[in-house]
Amino acid sequence: MIGRLRGTLLEKQPPGLVVDVGGVGYELEASMTTLLALPGVGETIQLHTHLTVREDAHLLFGFAREKERALFRALIKVNGVGPKLALAILSGMDEDQFIRCVMDDDIKALTRLPGVGKKTAERLVIEMRDRFPQWTQATENALAGLEQAATGASASDSRADAEAALVALGYKPTEAAKMIAAQDEGLSTEALIKGALARKLAG
Structure with a gap:
C-alpha cells in the first residue's frame, strides 16, 4: 500500500497530477480542494495517498491533508x-x-x-x-489563503481548462460552461474553478 508521496510536481491538470519521486512519475487523481492547495509545477509537494485496486487498473488518489x-x-x-x-x-x-x-x-x-x-x-x-462525533471540527478553511499557481496560459485556455476540469468532476458540459461563464475575465484556471464551485455551493 502506498500511503504517502513526496516529490516534484511535474503536471497539474485537474483532476489529475503527476509527481516525480526518485525518477518515477506517479499519476494521481485529487479533489479540487487539494489541487488548489498545491504550489506550481516544479515545486516539491507531499501528499497523503489512497490506492484503489481494480481488475482493470490501479488508481492512486492524493490528498493535501490526512x-x-x-x-x-x-x-x-x-x-x-x-x-x-x-x-x-x-x-x-x-x-x-x-x-x-x-x-x-x-x-x-x-x-x-x-x-x-x-x-x-x-x-x-x-x-x-454516526461517524463524525470523534472528528475534530477544525476551523481551518481549506480554500483560504491558497497561492494561485502561475499558468502562463491565455484567458481562453484557462476557461477551457476550467470547463474540462468541472466536466471531469461530474458536471454536465452545458452546466460547466454556465458556471465558468459567470466568472470574471482574466482569472487563472484554478481561480475559475474555485469561484465556480463556491457559487454552486452557495446556490
Whole structure:
C-alpha cells in the first residue's frame, strides 16, 4: 500500500497530477480542494495517498491533508459512492463543510454537488452521521489563503481548462460552461474553478 508521496510536481491538470519521486512519475487523481492547495509545477509537494485496486487498473488518489483522506475513505464505504463521486464531493466542499451538512441534515446543500441526487444525499446523511462525533471540527478553511499557481496560459485556455476540469468532476458540459461563464475575465484556471464551485455551493 502506498500511503504517502513526496516529490516534484511535474503536471497539474485537474483532476489529475503527476509527481516525480526518485525518477518515477506517479499519476494521481485529487479533489479540487487539494489541487488548489498545491504550489506550481516544479515545486516539491507531499501528499497523503489512497490506492484503489481494480481488475482493470490501479488508481492512486492524493490528498493535501490526512483529514481529507480519512473522509474520502469513509465516503467510499457508503453504498453507491465510488472514488469518482467521493472526489466530486470533496471538490465541492471541504471536510468541515461536509460534516456540518451531515450533522444539520442539509440535504439541499449536498444535492448541489455533481452526481449527488436526493436519495444519495439522504444516504450520506444517514450513514455518515454516526461517524463524525470523534472528528475534530477544525476551523481551518481549506480554500483560504491558497497561492494561485502561475499558468502562463491565455484567458481562453484557462476557461477551457476550467470547463474540462468541472466536466471531469461530474458536471454536465452545458452546466460547466454556465458556471465558468459567470466568472470574471482574466482569472487563472484554478481561480475559475474555485469561484465556480463556491457559487454552486452557495446556490
